[in-house]
Amino acid sequence: MMKIIYKSSKILIVFLMLLVQHTFAQNNYYFPKATALDAKVPSPEQYLGYPIGSYFTRYERVVDYFRELAKISDRVHVESIGKTYEQREQIIVTITSPANYTNLEQIRQDHLNQVDPSKPALSSNAPVIVHLGYGVHGNETSSTEVSLLAGYYLAASQDAETKKWLDESVIFIDPALNPDGRDRAANWHNAYHSFPAVGDPIDKEHQEAWPNGRTNHYFTDLNRDWLNLVQIESRNRLVFFHKWYPNVQIDFHEQGTNATYYFEPSPKRHESPVIPQFIYDFNVVLAKYHAKALDDIGSFYFTKENYDNLSPIYGSTYPKFFGSVAATFEQASSRGILQESSNGPLTFAFTIRNHLATSFSTIRGSVAEKAGLFKVQKDFFKYALEQGQKNPAKTFVFGDSKDVNLTQKFLGLLLQHHINVYELSDNTTHDGKTFEKGKAYVVPSAQPNFLLVHSIFEENVLKDSIFYDNTGWSIIHAYGLKYAKLNVAIAKGNQVTALIPGKGAVEGGKSPYAYLINYSDYNASKALYQLQLKNVLVKTAFKGFSANTPSGKRAFGNGSLVVPVVGQTLSADSLYSALQTVAAETNINILSVTSGFSAEGIDLGSSNIKAVRKPEVALAFGQGVTSSEAGQVWFLLNQQLNLPVTKIDLASFSRASLGRYNTLVLPGGNYSAWDKETVGKIKAWVNEGGTLITFQNATAWAVQNEIVKERLSETEAFTRRGETPLVSSQAIVKEKAPAGGAKDAPAKPEVERLDYARQEDVEGSRRINGAIFQADLDISHPIAFGITDRKLFINKNGPTLLLPSANKYATVAQYTSKPFINGYSSKTNIGKVANSAAIIATASGSGEVVLFADDPTYRGYWLGTSRLFLNAVFFANLLNGGYR
Numbered sequence: 060m061m062k063i064i065y066k067s068s069k070i071l072i073v074f075l076m077l078l079v080q081h082t083f084a085q086n087n088y089y090f091p092k093a094t095a096l097d098a099k100v101p102s103p104e105q106y107l108g109y110p111i112g113s114y115f116t117r118y119e120r121v122v123d124y125f126r127e128l129a130k131i132s133d134r135v136h137v138e139s140i141g142k143t144y145e146q147r148e149q150i151i152v153t154i155t156s157p158a159n160y161t162n163l164e165q166i167r168q169d170h171l172n173q174v175d176p177s178k179p180a181l182s183s184n185a186p187v188i189v190h191l192g193y194g195v196h197g198n199e200t201s202s203t204e205v206s207l208l209a210g211y212y213l214a215a216s217q218d219a220e221t222k223k224w225l226d227e228s229v230i231f232i233d234p235a236l237n238p239d240g241r242d243r244a245a246n247w248h249n250a251y252h253s254f255p256a257v258g259d260p261i262d263k264e265h266q267e268a269w270p271n272g273r274t275n276h277y278f279t280d281l282n283r284d285w286l287n288l289v290q291i292e293s294r295n296r297l298v299f300f301h302k303w304y305p306n307v308q309i310d311f312h313e314q315g316t317n318a319t320y321y322f323e324p325s326p327k328r329h330e331s332p333v334i335p336q337f338i339y340d341f342n343v344v345l346a347k348y349h350a351k352a353l354d355d356i357g358s359f360y361f362t363k364e365n366y367d368n369l370s371p372i373y374g375s376t377y378p379k380f381f382g383s384v385a386a387t388f389e390q391a392s393s394r395g396i397l398q399e400s401s402n403g404p405l406t407f408a409f410t411i412r413n414h415l416a417t418s419f420s421t422i423r424g425s426v427a428e429k430a431g432l433f434k435v436q437k438d439f440f441k442y443a444l445e446q447g448q449k450n451p452a453k454t455f456v457f458g459d460s461k462d463v464n465l466t467q468k469f470l471g472l473l474l475q476h477h478i479n480v481y482e483l484s485d486n487t488t489h490d491g492k493t494f495e496k497g498k499a500y501v502v503p504s505a506q507p508n509f510l511l512v513h514s515i516f517e518e519n520v521l522k523d524s525i526f527y528d529n530t531g532w533s534i535i536h537a538y539g540l541k542y543a544k545l546n547v548a549i550a551k552g553n554q555v556t557a558l559i560p561g562k563g564a565v566e567g568g569k570s571p572y573a574y575l576i577n578y579s580d581y582n583a584s585k586a587l588y589q590l591q592l593k594n595v596l597v598k599t600a601f602k603g604f605s606a607n608t609p610s611g612k613r614a615f616g617n618g619s620l621v622v623p624v625v626g627q628t629l630s631a632d633s634l635y636s637a638l639q640t641v642a643a644e645t646n647i648n649i650l651s652v653t654s655g656f657s658a659e660g661i662d663l664g665s666s667n668i669k670a671v672r673k674p675e676v677a678l679a680f681g682q683g684v685t686s687s688e689a690g691q692v693w694f695l696l697n698q699q700l701n702l703p704v705t706k707i708d709l710a711s712f713s714r715a716s717l718g719r720y721n722t723l724v725l726p727g728g729n730y731s732a733w734d735k736e737t738v739g740k741i742k743a744w745v746n747e748g749g750t751l752i753t754f755q756n757a758t759a760w761a762v763q764n765e766i767v768k769e770r771l772s773e774t775e776a777f778t779r780r781g782e783t784p785l786v787s788s789q790a791i792v793k794e795k796a797p798a799g800g801a802k803d804a805p806a807k808p809e810v811e812r813l814d815y816a817r818q819e820d821v822e823g824s825r826r827i828n829g830a831i832f833q834a835d836l837d838i839s840h841p842i843a844f845g846i847t848d849r850k851l852f853i854n855k856n857g858p859t860l861l862l863p864s865a866n867k868y869a870t871v872a873q874y875t876s877k878p879f880i881n882g883y884s885s886k887t888n889i890g891k892v893a894n895s896a897a898i899i900a901t902a903s904g905s906g907e908v909v910l911f912a913d914d915p916t917y918r919g920y921w922l923g924t925s926r927l928f929l930n931a932v933f934f935a936n937l938l939n940g941g942y943r
Contacts, residue, residue, distance in 0.1 A: 089208050089412055091356060092218075100131055100215035103207040111204050112408030113396065114252075115245035118147055118238045124207055125152050125234065132214040133157045134225060141295030144276035147238035149295050152206075154213045154232065156225040159186055166229060167303060173382065173436045174304060174507055176444050180437040187429035190231040190305040190383075191418055195282045195374055197240020198272035199313035200248065201390055201410035206234035208411070209418045220423075227426045231305065236296065236374070237274070237281050244272025248395050256397035258404055260316070264395040270686035277697075278690025279919060282310070285377035286370070286514065286532060288475055289694075289919035300378070301477050306432040307345070307425045308385040310374040311414055313392035317401040320360035320413050321389035322349045323368070323375075331369035332519065333510050334379050335442045339368070341384045341428075341435050348424030349388075352416040359402070370532050371514050380511045382439030384432060390414050440507040447509030454549050455516045456489065457535065457542035458499025461847065463561065464646055465581035465922065469540050470500055471558050473515070479506045482552030489543040501551040516544065518831075518881040529829030529856065529918075531882025536831050536852040539923020563642035567608065567651030569635040571624060573663055575606060575650045578618035578845040581922065584929045586645040587620060588700040591673040593637045594628055597621070599934065601667040601841065604660030606650065612658045613650060618844025618930075621668050622649075674702065674932045677720040679728070679757075681708030688726030688754055691916035695925055696932075713737050717744045722932055727755035727857060727914060738764050746904025750935040752928065755857040758910040762861075767901050767908045772860035772891065829856040829917070830882030834872040834897040841934040842871045842900050842909065842927055852880060853897055853924055854917045861896040861912045871898040871909075871927075898927065900938055907935040 086096065089111070096102075104110050106124050128135040129152075136153045143149065159166060170188060172178040191209065193202035210232055213221065224230070235241045244267065251264040259265075270278050275290055284293040314321065323342040330339050346362060353360050366387055371377045378385035390413050393405045425432060458466045473480050483499040502512055515534045535542050565574065576583060578599070590597050598621040605612045627634050642649045655663035676696060680689050689706075696702040704724075707715050709732055717723070717740065733741075745751050745766060753761045762769050836843050836851040851872055863870045873896050879889045899910045909931040915924035 088408065089415055090212060094221070095217040096212075096215040097132075097217060100211065101127065102211055102215075111208060112406065112411050115200055115248045116204060116207065117245055118203075118235055118242050121203060121207060121234050122148055122150055125150065125210055128152075128210055128214050133160075135210065135214050136160060140299050141291065143239045143292055145239045147242070149238065149292060150234065151299055152210060152232040152234065154210065154225070154230045155186065155228065156222075159226070159229060163229070170303065173433070174440055176437075176441045176507060181433045183430045183433070185433070186226075187228045187307070187425045187432055188231070188303055188305040189228050189422055189425045190233070190300075190303070190308040190378075191311070191421065192233045192236055192309065192374055193311045194234070194241050195236035195310060196273045196280070196312060197235075197237045197242070197275075198244035198247075198267060198394070199311075199392060200241070200244055200272075201313060201392070201407065202311035202414050203235045203241055204407075204411045205311065205414040205418060206232050208415050210234075212419075224422050224426055227429065228422060230422060231303070233296070237292065239276045240272045240274055240281075242272075247272065252396055256395070258397040258399040260398055262395070265398055267394070269682040269684070270690070274686065274690065277694040277919075278686045279694070280687065282312075282374050283372045283529070283918055285374055286372045286476075286534065287918060287920035288472060294475065297475055304381050304436070305378065305383050306429065306436060307421060308375075308378040308383045309418075309421050310385070310387050311418075312387055312389045313410070314389040316392055316394060316398055316405060318389070318391040319402065320353060320358055320391065320417075321364070321366065321387070322346060322360065322362060322417060323386040324363055325366055325368035325387075326363050329367045329369055331376070331379070333446070333513055334369075335439060337435060338379050338382070338384060338439060341431065342386055344428055344431065345384065345386070345421070345424040348420040348427070349417050352420035352423075353413065356412065356416055358413050358416070367528055370529065371511060372529060372532055380514070381508075382436035384435060388414065388417050443509045444505065444507050447504040447506055447512070450504040450509065450513070451546055452517070452544040453504055453547055454545040455502040455504070455512070455535075455542060456483065456487065456494050456499060456545065456549075457502070457540055458483070458494055459541040459579075460495045460498040461577065461579040462540070462581055463498065465538060465540055466498065466500075467558060467561065467646075468581065468922070469534070469538050470555065472534065473502065474555065474558065476508070476511055476515075478502060478508050478512055478515075480555045482555060484550045484552040487549065489545055492541055492543055494541075494543070496552075500555065501549065503548060503551065505548070516542070520881065520883075529854075529882070531829055531831035531854065531880070533831065533881055534920065536881065537854065537917075537921045537923060539846070539848075539852060539926075541848070561646040563645060563647040563649070565635070565638050565642055565649045565651055569631065570651035570653060571631065572653050572655065573624060574622040574638055575615055575652055576620040576622070576647060577615050578620060579616055579847060580647060580845070581926060582645040582647055583618075583620065583845060584926065584933065585700055586641050586647045586649075587671065587933065588674075588702055589641045589645065590622065590637065591671070592701070593641070595622060595634065595637055596627055597671050598623070598668045599671050599841075599844065599937070600661065600665075601669065601937075602661050602665075604662070605658040606652050607654065607656075607658045608650065608652065616845070616847065617839060618841065618934075620671075621663055623663075669937050671933055672721060672936055674722050675720045676702060676704045676722045676724060676932060677715075677717070678704050678706050679709060679712075679723070679725045679730075680706040681710065683709045683730060683732055684728035685726055685755075687918075688728070688914050688916065691914070691919050692724055692726060692928075694919055695916055695929070700929070709733065712740070717741070717749070720749070721936065722750045722752065725751070725753045725757035725761070727757055730757060730760045738766075742766055742903070745906035745908060748905040748936065750906060750931070751903075751908045752911070752931050752935070753908070754911045754914050754916075755859050758861065758912060759859050761908060761910065767903055767910065769864055769899055769901055769910060770862040772862055772895055827855055827884050827888055828882075829854055830884045831855075831880040832874055832878040832884075832892055833880050834874045834878065836872045837870070840871045840900070841937060842898060842930045844930050844934060845926065851897070851923065853913055854921055855892065855913050856917070857913060859912045860891060861899060861910060863894070863896045864899045864901060866901060869899050869901045870896050871900050873897060900931070900935060902939050905939060907938050909935050
């Protein structure tokens with residue numbers, strides 16, 4: 060027995076010695092600079108049980124490790140900032156000296172003086188604020204592993220440089236800006252990892268299935284959500300950002316496997332026209348620290364190429380609008396433990412080491428250059444205020460008395476961005492638009508946050524053609540909210556610092572006859588569906604009318620909802636109770652009436668008032684579908700309507716029983732995998748009364764498969780990055796008559812010849828990366844119910860071009876002859892878009908097909924067009940009785 064114990068002890072000792080040796084080896088790889096590390100602080104490997112870079116750490120273990128560090132080290136502190144849709148905790152790790160942490164609130168208050176141009180700049184003795192943001196794209200996996208190593212080193216290192224960093228900085232670590240996507244990717248790679256690792260790029264480990272881990276629960280790219288704030292993760296994150304306004308903020312990413320490493324400065328043509336140049340110039344100052352760090356470990360890198368740096372939608376650019384020197388870092392991705400690349404075998408550990416090196420170079424450079432960083436931020440807010448004072452538009456007014464909830468939603472967005480907003484002091488009219496006191500608001504240009512005000516309200520017409528992503532992002536156009544910009548400052552009321560929650564009500568008490576809801580409010584569709592969930596019969600008015608009330612005549616526009624008392628399955632008391640509940644939950648006012656005889660227009664018994672069918676919605680999902688568009692529809696129906704949409708993989712359609720649904724949504728994507736039988740099944744379903752709604756190239760698919768008798772434009776279509784044009788590239792071949800004018804000689808094709816170096820510029824000009832265009836909207840059409848302005852702004856970022864319908868009543872929205880508003884588009888593309896159809900609603904048998912040439916739910920914040928999509932869900936089946 061003693062021998063067995065002795066032998067076991069020897070084995071344990073040998074194992075521990077090997078573990079210590081391996082830990083030292085790993086520390087030497089990741090921390091090549093010799094330094095003493097506090098043995099009381101467990102390394103990630105010691106805590107997790109595996110070497111970093113050999114496995115993908117699940118997010119809850121990341122949180123656990125940082126909480127363990129916080130227990131052991133007085134340098135580390137963990138703060139919870141919210142939860143994701145999948146209930147993963149979002150945390151921020153604060154690392155600084157114990158003395159700084161004791162004084163943290165005073166440090167924060169002193170730092171906030173940077174925002175006020177009238178207050179003095181920070182002393183050079185103040186700590187610099189550094190924010191390291193890891194993993195906003197969940198399948199760019201190296202950076203979350205980096206956060207563990209960075210946290211460990213800063214907690215354990217005993218060398219003089221680290222202590223200087225802790226004394227002279229406050230370091231924030233966000234270990235995963237996208238925890239849900241992080242785990243989706245980690246689970247994939249862990250599930251398909253081989254032992255030994257397989258580097259073949261075609262191996263399943265490196266080929267994530269749809270929708271992959273890049274995005275959050277609703278398939279939203281959180282790196283495009285900083286300005287829009289659609290997703291909960293973004294809103295939680297922004298609250299923390301505005302508590303601090305870091306001096307330096309880094310967004311850690313990954314790029315293609317065959318690349319090397321990218322850090323800013325970015326190319327001049329990708330810089331914002333409104334951000335002062337000295338912000339971008341300071342990235343050059345910090346770049347020397349990153350270059351040295353990568354040089355020291357022999358890693359190749361590049362700068363001044365690719366990657367947009369002009370829009371506040373990004374995590375590396377939004378902070379620049381608040382005086383931070385922010386940057387994107389991009390590491391070539393192994394997309395697994397090991398992958399072959401043009402630069403040789405690329406290991407997960409190598410990708411982690413590079414990002415770790417630049418994490419430390421960021422802290423090193425920030426501490427060394429903090430006096431300059433303080434000056435840059437102070438100068439920035441002075442610059443922004445001066446630019447606001449010089450801006451031709453002195454004031455922006457917004458608000459619609461007929462759309463209180465959309466007005467409040469936009470106001471709430473401005474307040475989340477800490478923009479100064481004021482009450483409108485008196486009723487006013489500008490540009491033919493009337494704004495009412497109490498229901499409209501004033502935003503002055505002369506404020507320290509003017510650059511963000513400019514981004515939200517103003518048009519940016521860009522000249523360059525080579526952009527990575529969206530070029531038109533003004534939120535006011537996306538919301539479709541009534542606004543005006545004034546060249547004079549106007550009197551303003553009290554500053555608005557918080558939203559006052561509204562509460563809708565049933566005006567007039569219980570009715571023995573009917574209730575009315577004006578459909579012009581953004582939340583009217585929500586109220587409609589909530590009533591349908593309660594089994595309430597709701598009708599919609601195809602023509603406007605005015606109702607007599609004790610307080611006078613009240614107007615109700617097209618689409619207004621009528622809830623009769625007679626004919627319900629609910630009792631009159633239960634109906635009234637249901638209406639009260641829905642009014643309160645949706646902040647919608649419901650009017651009680653006692654007569655169906657209208658003061659003007661149709662009466663409540665008119666055949667122009669039709670019962671609304673409760674939608675049962677199926678959504679195309681899975682491989683082939685554009686995941687972002689599918690996610691946007693899913694999000695909108697869930698979060699706005701509380702509607703439980705059924706998500707069906709394309710491969711499952713052949714066996715799906717479509718009869719249980721009355722609405723089918725096909726987002727953009729590639730539907731070529733569907734065979735003739737499946738296409739025929741969908742055609743039959745539509746012909747039998749179903750409503751089919753299509754976006755972008757799904758619209759092209761529906762036309763090409765003759766589900767509808769509409770037409771695509773025959774002009775050469777532009778493309779998004781990586782897309783195939785709808786029209787063959789042969790379209791650019793021109794016929795040229797032979798010299799000498801011989802009548803019978805065959806024409807010779809003249810193929811355009813261009814220099815290779817021009818390829819990026821020429822092909823880039825063929826794309827439209829999310830520019831804003833204007834269309835004329837038929838506001839009498841049921842798809843436009845609730846909209847009062849014919850001017851419709853649309854985000855166009857796809858190649859589909861529709862010809863107006865031969866049916867003169869079917870083109871719901873048509874691009875104007877001069878449609879371009881904001882962003883970048885070539886003159887050629889503007890000409891192609893001009894006068895094309897944006898939305899067509901056309902019959903097919905007993906059913907209806909609503910064709911959107913573009914994505915009406917774009918990134919979740921295009922509320923002006925997403926409400927048209929919701930109208931299609933509710934009202935499209937009512938069109939078939941019209942003239943055809």
